[in-house]
Amino acid sequence: GRDAASGVAGKAAARVPPTVPGLPLLGSVLALGSRGAAFLQECRQKYGSAFTLRLAGQRMTFVFAPAALQHYFSAPDTQLTFAPAFTHRVFGLPPKHFYHRHFAMLQASMPPALRHELVPSSLPQHTARLLRLLLAHLRSWPAAGQLDLVAELKALVFQASVALLFGPRFLLGGEPDARQQQQQQQQEEEQRQEQEEEWERQQQARVQQEGGDGAAQAGSPCGGGRLGSPDPQSRAQRLQQTFFVFEAGFELAASPVPHLLQPRFLAARRRLLAALRESHRAGHLEGTVAGRLVEACGLPAPYVANMLLALLWASQANAVSSAFWTIGFLLLPENSQHLAAVVAEAWQAAAAGAGGGGAAGGGVRPGARGRHGAEGEGWLPLSEAQQEGLVALAADRRSHAAAAVAEALRLRSFSVDVRIAAADVVVPCGERASAGEGIWVRKGDMVAISPYEEGMRLGGSTSVHGAVVGMGGVAGVSFGGGKYRCPGRYFAEAELALVTSLLLLLFDWQLLPRGQQGAAAPAPAAAALTSASRAQQRQQQRRQASVPGDPGGLLPPPDLHKLVGIKVPAEPCWVQYRRRQPPVPGS
Numbered sequence: 060g061r062d063a064a065s066g067v068a069g070k071a072a073a074r075v076p077p078t079v080p081g082l083p084l085l086g087s088v089l090a091l092g093s094r095g096a097a098f099l100q101e102c103r104q105k106y107g108s109a110f111t112l113r114l115a116g117q118r119m120t121f122v123f124a125p126a127a128l129q130h131y132f133s134a135p136d137t138q139l140t141f142a143p144a145f146t147h148r149v150f151g152l153p154p155k156h157f158y159h160r161h162f163a164m165l166q167a168s169m170p171p172a173l174r175h176e177l178v179p180s181s182l183p184q185h186t187a188r189l190l191r192l193l194l195a196h197l198r199s200w201p202a203a204g205q206l207d208l209v210a211e212l213k214a215l216v217f218q219a220s221v222a223l224l225f226g227p228r229f230l231l232g233g234e235p236d237a238r239q240q241q242q243q244q245q246q247e248e249e250q251r252q253e254q255e256e257e258w259e260r261q262q263q264a265r266v267q268q269e270g271g272d273g274a275a276q277a278g279s280p281c282g283g284g285r286l287g288s289p290d291p292q293s294r295a296q297r298l299q300q301t302f303f304v305f306e307a308g309f310e311l312a313a314s315p316v317p318h319l320l321q322p323r324f325l326a327a328r329r330r331l332l333a334a335l336r337e338s339h340r341a342g343h344l345e346g347t348v349a350g351r352l353v354e355a356c357g358l359p360a361p362y363v364a365n366m367l368l369a370l371l372w373a374s375q376a377n378a379v380s381s382a383f384w385t386i387g388f389l390l391l392p393e394n395s396q397h398l399a400a401v402v403a404e405a406w407q408a409a410a411a412g413a414g415g416g417g418a419a420g421g422g423v424r425p426g427a428r429g430r431h432g433a434e435g436e437g438w439l440p441l442s443e444a445q446q447e448g449l450v451a452l453a454a455d456r457r458s459h460a461a462a463a464v465a466e467a468l469r470l471r472s473f474s475v476d477v478r479i480a481a482a483d484v485v486v487p488c489g490e491r492a493s494a495g496e497g498i499w500v501r502k503g504d505m506v507a508i509s510p511y512e513e514g515m516r517l518g519g520s521t522s523v524h525g526a527v528v529g530m531g532g533v534a535g536v537s538f539g540g541g542k543y544r545c546p547g548r549y550f551a552e553a554e555l556a557l558v559t560s561l562l563l564l565l566f567d568w569q570l571l572p573r574g575q576q577g578a579a580a581p582a583p584a585a586a587a588l589t590s591a592s593r594a595q596q597r598q599q600q601r602r603q604a605s606v607p608g609d610p611g612g613l614l615p616p617p618d619l620h621k622l623v624g625i626k627v628p629a630e631p632c633w634v635q636y637r638r639r640q641p642p643v644p645g646s
């Protein structure tokens with residue numbers, strides 16, 4: 060195997076992979092753009108475990124053989140390199156300035172770069188803060204009602220984790236504060252706490268402003284996910300919506316299709332860059348993960364905002380939909396046992412925290428449950444000590460919540476990872492890969508892998524390729540591998556476990572039948588359901604049958620157009636929810 064992986068002995072048995080015929084000039088751009096993963100599956104059936112697509116001017120070779128995976132993640136940069144052109148095209152980071160700083164950004168220890176910043180030992184500190192931000196946001200939810208879980212998780216996860224990583228003042232905005240630059244570290248810390256309190260006050264003020272009457276509401280409790288809503292919005296909501304316009308346009312923007320044809324993407328990027336630039340100048344990012352990364356990276360000032368945009372995208376794009384899938388899968392009837400285990404474990408963790416540390420501040424307010432009413436306003440769901448219990452649970456990689464997160468990632472990450480061939484190389488492939496069999500890839504071609512098996516069920520046995528076992532199974536591969544693996548992995552896993560435990564501890568949830576929402580929900584006009592859209596619906600239901608993890612088709616299908624990263628749900632997901640009482644201290 061070692062010979063083949065080195066790409067030297069492989070040359071003798073190397074073959075050129077078949078090229079999929081497509082349109083003149085465009086090649087398979089349209090097929091891949093419109094059918095995504097389904098198109099790749101067809102190609103795989105027709106051409107086998109390696110084939111090349113022509114995508115306008117770019118050739119992209121897909122390799123599916125397990126032997127290729129190992130090579131992919133271990134090949135030196137002189138053979139396969141992380142796509143620098145891509146960071147330029149999407150984030151506007153020129154390789155000239157960025158490429159040699161890339162490692163500093165990932166690895167530097169002083170000032171701490173991402174790998175040092177987000178190591179497991181520093182996680183409790185980050186997750187404790189994240190939990191406070193999540194709780195502040197959840198206060199604006201009525202005690203019960205119906206909501207679109209996709210939209211609400213977007214708002215919850217984006218706003219809380221951006222406040223954590225970029226600082227609450229990035230989301231709040233505000234005037235530059237010259238004094239801030241001279242403040243000692245301790246003062247900065249105090250200030251951040253004040254900002255978090257201010258953030259909480261704002262969330263609370265909004266509850267009051269919106270009536271806080273707790274009437275069972277449908278729709279978006281905090282205006283989270285409704286694009287184009289006419290309601291006056293906070294800066295946080297506007298940033299969130301702009302971000303998801305950027306994210307929706309991301310893959311097309313990375314393709315060779317001219318940006319001139321993508322005005323929405325360009326406008327969103329411009330707005331995000333302006334907001335990041337303004338916050339950086341005003342000192343809002345000081346003392347935050349993002350601020351320390353700027354220091355570690357040492358980019359020239361004009362490109363700082365572009366790097367921050369890359370961090371914003373990387374930290375949100377996958378995490379938000381992963382949170383949805385984790386909770387969504389747990390709500391499926393066939394997973395009720397797993398749900399019960401996650402709830403019991405969260406309950407225990409909160410109770411243990413409450414028992415161990417003494418419930419500061421009186422803990423849970425009795426009466427916060429049941430018929431929602433003016434309680435919404437002062438709802439303080441978890442004491443400090445209970446929060447500590449949940450934070451400890453989020454760091455436990457053997458918890459039921461961690462298993463549910465890993466399973467959701469495995470089920471919704473049947474996507475692709477991409478490198479560029481830095482030279483003519485042989486990638487091991489085929490039944491005799493260990494004996495040197497492989498495929499040729501030309502210098503400049505893209506090499507893509509998609510190492511996922513489909514058709515597995517939550518809790519079922521996990522079959523993974525031997526090549527990826529060392530990286531934590533398929534869920535591990537969704538974070539990439541080798542030296543470019545995701546530096547946010549441990550943070551992301553703790554974040555997702557925390558969001559899952561918290562929401563399942565504080566609320567009872569029930570999936571509503573697809574396409575059916577509560578009376579108060581904004582129902583789609585019946586007339587709008589044309590025969591064309593009905594046909595589309597049927598087609599989607601057929602596709603759903605082949606989507607792993609949801610045999611009954613109760614969750615929205617994943618959008619199969621998206622090729623990179625965790626799949627995004629293609630539709631809203633309506634649920635009924637109701638607050639419940641977390642454990643009473645000492646119980």
Ligand code: HEM
Pocket residue numbers: 141161165173177224369370373374375377378381476477536537538539540541543544545546547548550551624625
């Ligand atoms: C479920 C959540 C997440 C998934 C599935 C995920 C996955 C990935 C993958 C696949 C890569 C590319 C690795 C490669 O090509 O080999 C990546 C890169 C990256 N991720 Fe994550 N990620 C997640 C969450 C996060 C979070 C929460 C952060 C930050 C706090 C983060 C920060 C980054 C950064 C900065 C990079 C770029 C690294 C570079 O420039 O080389 N990610 N992620």
